Amino acid sequence: MTALKKKQITLKDIAERSGVAMMTVSRVVNGTGYVSEETHRRVMEVVDELNYRPNGAARSLKRQRTETVGLVLGDLSNPYSTVLANSVREHLAVRGYSLFICISEQSAQEDITAFNSLVDHNADGIIVATRSNTGGDKRLEAIADSGVPVVVVGRDFRHKTVDFVSADNLTGGFEATQHLIDLGHKRIAFLGGNYESRNSLKRLQGYLNALRLHGIEADKRLITGSRETSSRVPGYSTEKMGYEGMKRLLSLPDRPTAVFARNDFTAVGAMLAIKEAGLTIPQDIAIVGFDDTPLALHTMPALTTVRQPVGLQGQLAAEMLLNRISAKKVLDRVERVLDCELIVRSSTVVAV
Amino acid sequence: MTALKKKQITLKDIAERSGVAMMTVSRVVNGTGYVSEETHRRVMEVVDELNYRPNGAARSLKRQRTETVGLVLGDLSNPYSTVLANSVREHLAVRGYSLFICISEQSAQEDITAFNSLVDHNADGIIVATRSNTGGDKRLEAIADSGVPVVVVGRDFRHKTVDFVSADNLTGGFEATQHLIDLGHKRIAFLGGNYESRNSLKRLQGYLNALRLHGIEADKRLITGSRETSSRVPGYSTEKMGYEGMKRLLSLPDRPTAVFARNDFTAVGAMLAIKEAGLTIPQDIAIVGFDDTPLALHTMPALTTVRQPVGLQGQLAAEMLLNRISAKKVLDRVERVLDCELIVRSSTVVAV
DNA sequence: TGATAATATGTTAACGTTAACTGAAAGATT
DNA sequence: AATCTTTCAGTTAACGTTAACATATTATCA
Numbered sequence: 090m091t092a093l094k095k096k097q098i099t100l101k102d103i104a105e106r107s108g109v110a111m112m113t114v115s116r117v118v119n120g121t122g123y124v125s126e127e128t129h130r131r132v133m134e135v136v137d138e139l140n141y142r143p144n145g146a147a148r149s150l151k152r153q154r155t156e157t158v159g160l161v162l163g164d165l166s167n168p169y170s171t172v173l174a175n176s177v178r179e180h181l182a183v184r185g186y187s188l189f190i191c192i193s194e195q196s197a198q199e200d201i202t203a204f205n206s207l208v209d210h211n212a213d214g215i216i217v218a219t220r221s222n223t224g225g226d227k228r229l230e231a232i233a234d235s236g237v238p239v240v241v242v243g244r245d246f247r248h249k250t251v252d253f254v255s256a257d258n259l260t261g262g263f264e265a266t267q268h269l270i271d272l273g274h275k276r277i278a279f280l281g282g283n284y285e286s287r288n289s290l291k292r293l294q295g296y297l298n299a300l301r302l303h304g305i306e307a308d309k310r311l312i313t314g315s316r317e318t319s320s321r322v323p324g325y326s327t328e329k330m331g332y333e334g335m336k337r338l339l340s341l342p343d344r345p346t347a348v349f350a351r352n353d354f355t356a357v358g359a360m361l362a363i364k365e366a367g368l369t370i371p372q373d374i375a376i377v378g379f380d381d382t383p384l385a386l387h388t389m390p391a392l393t394t395v396r397q398p399v400g401l402q403g404q405l406a407a408e409m410l411l412n413r414i415s416a417k418k419v420l421d422r423v424e425r426v427l428d429c430e431l432i433v434r435s436s437t438v439v440a441v
Numbered sequence: 442m443t444a445l446k447k448k449q450i451t452l453k454d455i456a457e458r459s460g461v462a463m464m465t466v467s468r469v470v471n472g473t474g475y476v477s478e479e480t481h482r483r484v485m486e487v488v489d490e491l492n493y494r495p496n497g498a499a500r501s502l503k504r505q506r507t508e509t510v511g512l513v514l515g516d517l518s519n520p521y522s523t524v525l526a527n528s529v530r531e532h533l534a535v536r537g538y539s540l541f542i543c544i545s546e547q548s549a550q551e552d553i554t555a556f557n558s559l560v561d562h563n564a565d566g567i568i569v570a571t572r573s574n575t576g577g578d579k580r581l582e583a584i585a586d587s588g589v590p591v592v593v594v595g596r597d598f599r600h601k602t603v604d605f606v607s608a609d610n611l612t613g614g615f616e617a618t619q620h621l622i623d624l625g626h627k628r629i630a631f632l633g634g635n636y637e638s639r640n641s642l643k644r645l646q647g648y649l650n651a652l653r654l655h656g657i658e659a660d661k662r663l664i665t666g667s668r669e670t671s672s673r674v675p676g677y678s679t680e681k682m683g684y685e686g687m688k689r690l691l692s693l694p695d696r697p698t699a700v701f702a703r704n705d706f707t708a709v710g711a712m713l714a715i716k717e718a719g720l721t722i723p724q725d726i727a728i729v730g731f732d733d734t735p736l737a738l739h740t741m742p743a744l745t746t747v748r749q750p751v752g753l754q755g756q757l758a759a760e761m762l763l764n765r766i767s768a769k770k771v772l773d774r775v776e777r778v779l780d781c782e783l784i785v786r787s788s789t790v791v792a793v
Numbered sequence: 794t795g796a797t798a799a800t801a802t803g804t805t806a807a808c809g810t811t812a813a814c815t816g817a818a819a820g821a822t823t
Numbered sequence: 824a825a826t827c828t829t830t831c832a833g834t835t836a837a838c839g840t841t842a843a844c845a846t847a848t849t850a851t852c853a
Contacts, residue, residue, distance in 0.1 A: 095586075095587050095588045097838095097839085099838095099839055099840085100839065100840065100841095101839080109802075109803090110802065110803050110804080111803095111839090111840085111841090112802075112803065112804080112841075112842095113801085113802060113803075115840070115841060116801095116802090116841095119841085121841095122800095122801085122802090123799085123800050123801050123802080124800095124801070124802085125800080125801060125802090128801080128802080140583065140587070142557075142560060142561060143561070143839085143840075144502070144561075144563070144838085144839050144840070145498075145561035145562045145563055146497075146498045146499075146501035146502040146507075146562075146563050146838085146839080146840090147498075147502050147808090147838070147839035147840040147841090148839080148840055148841080149498035149808090149840095150496070150498040150499050150502055150808045150809065150810090150838090150839080150840075151807080151808050151839080151840045151841050151842080152808085152840080152841075152842095153808075155498075155562070157558070157562065165517070165522075165523040165526055165527060166520070166523045166524070166527075168518070170517075171517040171518045171523070172518070174517055174544060175517060175518075175544060175546065178544055178546075182551075182554075187543070187554070187555075187558040188543070188544075189541035189542065189543065189558075189562075190541065190542035190543070190544070191539070191540070191541065191542070192526060192527060192530055192540075192542070194527065194530075199534075202534070202539070203539075205494075206509070206539040206541075208494060209494060209495070209496075209497040210497045210498075210507070210509065210541075210562065211496070211497055211498050231492060234447075235447050235492070236447045357739060384736070384739065387709060387736065387739060387740070388739070389741050449809085451808095451809055451810085452809065452810065452811095453809080461832075461833085462832065462833045462834080463809090463810085463811090463833095464810095464811075464812095464832075464833065464834080465831085465832055465833075467810070467811060468811095468831095468832085471811085473811095474830095474831085474832090475829085475830050475831050475832080476830095476831070476832080477830080477831060477832090480831080480832080495809085495810075496808085496809050496810070498808085498809080498810090499808070499809035499810040499811090499838090500809080500810055500811080501810095501838090502808090502809080502810075502838045502839065502840090503809080503810045503811050503812080503837080503838050504810080504811070504812095504838085505838075
């Protein structure tokens, strides 16, 4: 019967075999302090031979840092999350930090579990990109209070020492609507207002601002969404919401000629409903989405949408966090709100 | 100026304030050993008051385990990865384990970095779902040799103590091809053979087996793919490959009447090329994909595809790993190859 | 040449936790 | 009443690493 697990090789083993003190081995392994050419060689030989790897737990315990950052994501199935995660990882790697990702599946309890995992494993800092919720926010506040560096991305969270990065959903919503107005539309619907998602509300507000600016009166019946609790709803399922919302809009006596959907998934659902009704996009109804997910290129017709700079959000979040980690004192909150870009495709304009 | 980071609260602090020994506090916190009702209450009061959380590094160091599992993914942007990750997380959570996800972006160096992060942080076990590569595999072998529990998912890796879970790509490829043959097709192309992806090769082999069984001779010109190094190619970009490969197929004097694409992205690219050529799916050319990504429902027409049980792979991987972690002795390799399911949609059959 | 600086290694004491052991008091058992 | 068992709590010694300090040797300089 094989041994359960080979005994861990420690500094002590290396020290004994190479005839030096543990401290000398530590110096060799870390490249710190003075070590003679000769000793260095001899120690490294044994290190390689025994395949020694420093024990992270012991190291963290002594050093009081782990060179590790946690990223908490609410919903992996959203392209936003994956692009963000990659960008964060990449920019952390440059500075020698590892990234551990936790998924919380949009539940308060799992948010808390994820935060705790990271704190308990002494992550040097945490980037949070989950949807806001009371329980999670309370725990997050306590964590920030305790001095752990935290950055939030694309979600609300006010704390005097927590940085904030987000796309400018307000202006994005404004520009999407403005685009439809420029095309001559007057009856423009907003699809997918969700009263738990701040970002969605910002997009709605941008829509309302654009209407107001152009003297178009907002029609409540044209603003549709779900009031149901959706705290556990993944990105994809908003498609169903788009489909159902659009059906409702189509049954109005005076149906809209254009729709601004809260995100691309919602837009895709709406397109399905429009096609089922035998109507043509964009001639009968024009439609704009949000996020520029890969999906948007594959719809028929291709979807006009608002692109938010996800990679940049990841980069800034990583940089802000590292900044905070290496700072000698507690820094004040920094906020970065990034411009969105309207991507015009065939779902609003025939010529394109 | 605020202090940099609040001093960590330790067992010692709790012990002092509640007038007991550290060990007693430890017992209270962990719910182990005997502690009187009264002492328990008094200690917990202080624990809550000071918001004490045990130091994970110290705990791991002493206990020699972390109740943490690592998952290494090659490419987050693939729906496969996200579903797998969720499933793994869920099934680990049931048993009280946390999941840390690392992304390697399909490079050998980053694979190694990810493995090392996890080993160094004393993860109790590792689930690997990256694409196989020499450098990474070598490191992985050393890790497995050292006694760390490892399970690989959907990729090759032979090691006497590493478990293996995968979809049955061979039979999947066979069934997809069989379906096309059943529909009367004789000239069936295989699109996207990639000589670095074992799974893709298995699907190709299934295709060849089906042809052979029905006495259809394989035509080399109908088997197209890229020979270029694609070790860093994310899932999405195989769409371009599908588009270009399909163009090549369409330019043949005797073009195929059906195409089996290595995955849904490739199939989508192919569909684009077919439509651009003014041909109709499935009347002129039928097409089958693989993976049943969410995309497959949104193509026009909806894509016939082979669904692999991703959630189940995650569940089994988690269970096998936990099994290995809690085993008293080193277990022998277990292999699980899971059935795929053909999902027939409109890209092969008009009636559906 | 003696003093100062740079180089090279070793020793000690933590970091925060818990397994293993010890001791004492209270309850149960004969 | 003597013995055994259960309950409760404290002491000691690690887990593997490294910061801080101590010491010894060699090179450098006025």
